[in-house]
Amino acid sequence: MFSYHPPVKHMRYVLNDVLSATARLRQEAGFADLDAELVQQVLEEAGRFTSEVLFPLNASGDKQGCRFENGVVTTPDGYADAYRQFHEAGWASLSCDPDDGGQGLPQVLNCALEEMMVSANHAWTMYPGLLHGAYTCLRAHGSEALKQAYLPKLVSGEWLATMCLTEPQAGSDVGLLRTRAEPDGEQAYRISGSKIFISGGEHDLTDNIIHLVLARIPGAPEGSKGISLFLVPKIGPDGARNRIVCTGIEHKLGIRGSATCSLDFDGATGWLVGEPHRGLAAMFVMMNAARMLAGAQGIGIAEAAWQNAERYAQERLQMKAVCRPPERQSAAADPIALHPPVQRLLATQRCYVQGGRMLLYWSGLLLDLAHASADAARRQQLEQLLALVTPVVKAFLTQKAFDGASNALQVYGGYGVITETGIEQYLRDVRVTMIYEGTNEIQAIDLVLRKILADQGRTLPMLLDEVRHTAQDEADGPLAGHSCLLLSLTRELAAVADALHGAARARPELPHWIAGDIVKLLGHCLIGWMWLRSARVSIRLHEQDPAFHAEQRASAQHYFTYVFAETQEALAVVRACLG
Amino acid sequence: MFSYHPPVKHMRYVLNDVLSATARLRQEAGFADLDAELVQQVLEEAGRFTSEVLFPLNASGDKQGCRFENGVVTTPDGYADAYRQFHEAGWASLSCDPDDGGQGLPQVLNCALEEMMVSANHAWTMYPGLLHGAYTCLRAHGSEALKQAYLPKLVSGEWLATMCLTEPQAGSDVGLLRTRAEPDGEQAYRISGSKIFISGGEHDLTDNIIHLVLARIPGAPEGSKGISLFLVPKIGPDGARNRIVCTGIEHKLGIRGSATCSLDFDGATGWLVGEPHRGLAAMFVMMNAARMLAGAQGIGIAEAAWQNAERYAQERLQMKAVCRPPERQSAAADPIALHPPVQRLLATQRCYVQGGRMLLYWSGLLLDLAHASADAARRQQLEQLLALVTPVVKAFLTQKAFDGASNALQVYGGYGVITETGIEQYLRDVRVTMIYEGTNEIQAIDLVLRKILADQGRTLPMLLDEVRHTAQDEADGPLAGHSCLLLSLTRELAAVADALHGAARARPELPHWIAGDIVKLLGHCLIGWMWLRSARVSIRLHEQDPAFHAEQRASAQHYFTYVFAETQEALAVVRACLG
Structure with missing residues (x-):
């Protein structure tokens, strides 16, 4: 049966172990009460709400759609009641400031909540989708009178x-x-x-x-x-x-x-x-939140599609596998999950879903750390880093989510295009994320023109240094292969950025031609960085949960063998264009 | 407005000039009456039928769908009348044998007809889609009694x-x-x-x-x-x-x-x-026709989506282009067709649509030449060549068509996901081509296991020799860059095939893991070959139609700069796996 199981375990792993977000937020960002237990509590509650309240309305809401009559819009059955529960449970105020009536939890937890909401029901999530952005925008730019009149009801989600x-x-x-x-x-x-x-x-x-x-x-x-x-x-x-x-x-x-x-x-x-x-500057506070949200939507849909494809692949028996497990030697056919092309689709999907989640939450963490930073220079640095990665989070994660939804559909074979199966809805739902909040082409140009070229080469090198630092730590030992590939990409990216400065002066249209390739390169640099960090952590924590951590390392291996190779395509184009 | 304009000019160029199909069919395959004029006549008639009769039912048929009641299926309004016209005009019998009541035209013209039908109306085309395959199957394997009873009405399309x-x-x-x-x-x-x-x-x-x-x-x-x-x-x-x-x-x-x-x-x-x-052997006659048809469907949808995106990009004004034409210096915004990321999407789409068409028709030509060949060895050679490229035609062209439909939708921005715009239907319609008639994963395994590994290394080297031959002819001169890239890929492919034989013995699952990459490599080898052939022909024919031929050469240039780079991704994976 079609279902959604909130990936709370992986989320906790990312927050507590890979990113050490929980500890850092407590120590560096003033979230004094935040600990692994509170994180787990919030994630589990969010998981319950999204899987039990939102998910059951996903297919029915798609089928029914909205009704429009004489200026009045009626949402699908159950939507309004689900929103009442969302509002009453206080989900709207999760990461709002306690001074405004919020719960004062970090933004990175809100990312996790948004991801789960979209996994469960993308269409429904569109309604409260801009609430937090509007709150942030009004808080930063609204007059006192406007804030008094509107902030409390936006924080609570009453409006x-x-x-x-x-x-x-x-x-x-x-x-x-x-x-x-x-x-x-x-x-x-x-x-x-x-x-x-x-x-x-x-x-x-x-x-x-x-x-x-x-x-x-x-x-x-x-x-x-x-x-x-x-x-x-x-x-x-x-x-x-x-x-x-x-x-x-x-x-x-x-x-x-x-x-x-x-x-x-x-x-x-x-x-x-x-x-x-x-107005644009004020709106951009909201727009940046919307771009991060689009990235979260990508992860949310990709996760939901992957879960279902993964389960279907275990259940569906077709053809004998090349390498059959001994206990299946006499079966008429094997689960398609044992066939390499299906395994590869699913493993790649895992790389993007879980790697994308690490990247998304890392970006959310940057937001929290920047927000809390008392040091103006450090704050600016974090904000610039966030500004650099935001278009990558938006464009790269939504493109991979669309590809992922398509791959998940592929696993279902002929059943994939049948409405009742459920998987084709993800393909339809996720497609718009590549367009709204600034098309992915606009994200790419934003990245290259404003975040790399107009930045006088400050922020990208800072990011590449961080990546290089992790990679150099692993230059010997079991992760040397991954480290080597990642180091090589950081060198290539630095060289590309350098060459681009000169080339852009001579041919101003050139950065526009290859902006999409640079999104791919930086996307893989970031996702590769995350998988290396995960692999490192999984070696350290292996004994705590051997199966889980072995899987994390296998994913890192899969990523660097089969997925990271996309950088070779992008580099070939960039090199050909930069001459 | 949304429309379909049959690309008769490019089709004629492919048939008459790039492939010299018209002359070869006349000289080598007994189509004594076939000349450029007859080809044009057939293409123009087919263009009229598809654009005037089928295309107007495309969006309405999608909206209405089929009705099912008590075992009875009612097709959308207009479908039955369109089929009556199809049948009466004799389109069903176009490439059937005159002995069976057919018109005796080559199969390659049927490919062009099928492509146009799908461009105009994919859903409708599904009804007569298997007619020719059924004819071929029954003709080859049916008893005399069955043939007498059923062949005439299948040839005419009455049934x-x-x-x-x-x-x-x-x-x-x-x-x-x-x-x-x-x-x-x-x-x-x-x-x-x-x-x-x-x-x-x-x-x-x-x-x-x-x-x-x-x-x-x-x-x-x-x-x-x-x-x-x-x-x-x-x-x-x-x-x-x-x-x-x-x-x-x-x-x-x-x-x-x-x-x-x-x-x-x-x-x-x-x-x-x-x-x-x-039964499977008999059915495979039909299945192979269906696989070629799936490739034609890919080209058909990609062409239709591209045409509309191309026109929309000319009409839609948003933002000033980096390089503005002098006459537009005072305009508030430029056509999005002038923005490099949109130009790149559209140019890439042209490479796959027109390059894919050359590959498709070349495969159709192989079928005709094989069919007509009196020499058993030559016939077998042609059939093996066709068997080798069929899974590539099916899998590569349908994947690129899906990507292309998505890219065409992207050009429309927010309007792209709106049903009334029309472009989203292509994305939905084309998706199943990656699944039916054998999923693209099965095509890839068929290619690698049966057509490369089980073939004792006969057919692939023969194909690579043909490609190399063309490339070597252009190793000096204006196309030397393209030639060099293509030659390098033929060497890589030969090395991969060699290494695969050994690796498969040691690790039988390995070819299954990288089969998809080999489809990509061979797909680009074939499409690259076609673009090189087109560029060569366009230099020769330049004066006849300078704008058209300059565009062909520009497409070849775009292909080898931006599109062919995908081979670097596939090669990186294959090398990592073959060690």
């Missing part, structure tokens, strides 16, 4: 939030947007324009929806430097309906239970968030 | 045909099938059992459906050596309904207009095709 950027003519190019904001007395503005592709723009889960809307104030400069951010609630402070109408919802390939809305703002009342014309 | 292999417990492993065939008097058998995933197992397009069914005669050996093939008509020679009931149709990810049926045979009357227990 939900949206991010309103896209217009028909302004997608990736937000600078083309036309929505207007006319000043209307003290602090307030009248917002007019049409927004599309707004996830959760209208629904029946909460009484109010807080829209964060990008618009232009009259006289603002053209392009992206003339955009301001506004908070525009569905229901105003006076309790009256604001002038916002949902004009339709999209029929989509996937996440069909998520209402993707067109919204008409017809002189709706809104309030400025942050400085006039500095 | 359609199915291939009934799969049972719930017997998918890839056909040896596990349980359907029984009890002798019942002279020549006849009573067939009993359940078949699933039967494309077009029941429908309303034709009065009769001819099922080719695999089943076991009592006392037959176990496994795949005890399987016989039977012809089991829906309506028997007496005009009465045979004992076959359609028990349901599947809800699927894609090709929703194609009825994927479960059939119950309850003592249905059938007749043996070929020898008892030799």
Whole structure:
């Protein structure tokens, strides 16, 4: 049967052992009460909620979809009740500041929660998906009055939030947007324009929806430097309906239970968030959270697809394996999990799911450490590191998740394309993660242009040094082979970054051509780093749980034998282009 | 607007110029009347039929799907009428033998027809998809009585045909099938059992459906050596309904207009095709046609998706290009087709679509030449060559088509996942081509185990010699770079094949682990060969159509710079495994 089993054991291993996140957060980031027991408690509770409440609505919500009638959106059966449970259990406030009414747990635990939620039900998770980003954005840029009025209900999850950027003519190019904001007395503005592709723009889960809307104030400069951010609630402070109408919802390939809305703002009342014309900077706080979330979505879907493919491969008997276990010598056929091509698909999937999880949680840890850092220079360093890896987390993990969903479907053979089997939904659901929150192509350009070339070569070398440091520690001994491959990649990446600076001056379009390859190279550098760290930890902890740790080392071996080779493709392209 | 424009010009270029197929078929294969004009006529007629009759039913058929009620299947509106036109225009008989009532045109033209049909409407094309395979199978293995009774109506397309292999417990492993065939008097058998995933197992397009069914005669050996093939008509020679009931149709990810049926045979009357227990050999005639068709389906979908993405990229204005054409210096944004990452996606898609088409038609040409060859040794050689490349055509082209459909969707950004846009249907439709007619993993194992290792090293070296021959001709001059890369790959492939023979004896599971990499290597060797041939021809013919031929050479350049690099990934894996 199709199912979702929260991978709590691996999550704990990553947090406590591979990343030492639990100890570091306690020691370096002021999470005084955080220990392995609390981590386990939170993960197990989250696992229960996601597998017992959200997962049962996954297939039914996909089948039913949302209903739209006269501006009203009805979510699939059970969605609203699941949201009530989410809200009442306090999941919305998990990593919000206690000063704001939050539970004060680290962001990295929120990553784990988000991953589980998406594994269980991607479409449903879209509704609270931007809640934490809206909280962070409002907290950083909202006026005191706005914070007092809206922060508590966003922290508790009593109200939900949206991010309103896209217009028909302004997608990736937000600078083309036309929505207007006319000043209307003290602090307030009248917002007019049409927004599309707004996830959760209208629904029946909460009484109010807080829209964060990008618009232009009259006289603002053209392009992206003339955009301001506004908070525009569905229901105003006076309790009256604001002038916002949902004009339709999209029929989509996937996440069909998520209402993707067109919204008409017809002189709706809104309030400025942050400085006039500095809306993109304010919105980017939210956007960065959304990009990390997209990475978490990738891991979530890939994990769920992999679990089911893994189980199916154990159950499905077809053909005799080349190497049959002695006890099966007389069977008519073997589990397809014993056939090398299936083994390879599944082992590769494990490498990306578990390796991607390590990378994702490491990024979440950076966020927590940066947030808590009292030292301004250290804080900036951590933030730059996070800014460097965010586009990789988004683009690399979502691409691999899509490939992974496709591979999991492949394991099911002909049954894979049958709706009732369940696996094809993951392929449909995950596809959009490569597009929204900035397409993967835009992530790649962000990485190369802004995070590598415009950075005067500070942050990438710092990251490569960290990777090199781990690799050099393992240059002798059982992990020497992995170490050697990883060291070689760090050298190649440093050389590529160097050559790119010169080449970009001569041919400005060149970095755009090979940006995708550099995402691949840095993605493998990071995932390879994580697998090396995991292998090292698994050697040390072997006796505690021999089977688990042997599996971790086997995955590292598989990764460096079969998966890491993708870097050779990317390097061949980059070398050919850099000449 | 979403559209399909049959790529007749490129098809003619491939047939007449790159492959010289038209001349060779006339000179070497007895197609005395075949010339460029006839080829053009057929392609243009096929283009008209597919774009005007089939394409308009593509989105509507997907939306409507098939209806199933009390054993009766109703196809989407317009399907039956389109089939009537297909039948009346004689498309079914295009490449059938004139002795059987066919038009006697070469198989390679049928490939082009099939490609266009799938571009226009993959789901619809599933109905006549196995017609030619059934014709070939019955022609080769049917008794005189069966041929007289069934061949004419299969040739004309008055009746359609199915291939009934799969049972719930017997998918890839056909040896596990349980359907029984009890002798019942002279020549006849009573067939009993359940078949699933039967494309077009029941429908309303034709009065009769001819099922080719695999089943076991009592006392037959176990496994795949005890399987016989039977012809089991829906309506028997007496005009009465045979004992076959359609028990349901599947809800699927894609090709929703194609009825994927479960059939119950309850003592249905059938007749043996070929020898008892030799059913798989007989069925394989049909299966090989189906594998070539799957490759054609890949090209068809990839072409259609690419065309639409290409046009959308010209129309959609977002962001200023790094290198702006002078006439656009004051525009607010440029067509996304000017942004390098989009250019790269589209150019890569062109490489696979047009390169894949050259490979597909070259395979079709092999079939025609083999068929016509009077010399037994030459015929065997051509058939072995075809047997070698068939799994590559199937697996490599369908994988690239899936990637290509995903990339085309990516070009559309957020609009890509919206049903009404139309592009997401290709992603859903094409996915199953990687599974049916033998999964791509099974193709890879077939290639490595049966076509390379079991062949005593005859056929692959013969193919590599042909490739090397072309490459050596271009070792100096403007194509020296491409030639050098291709020569290097032929050497690597030869070395891999050599090493594999030894390694397989020591570790029998090894070829299974790296079979997929060898598909990639041989796929690129063949596609690279084709692009080199095209570049060579385009230099020669440049003056005839400078823009077209410059584009061909630019595609070859793009292929060898950005696409061919995938071989480096596969080689890294293969080298690591072969040690």
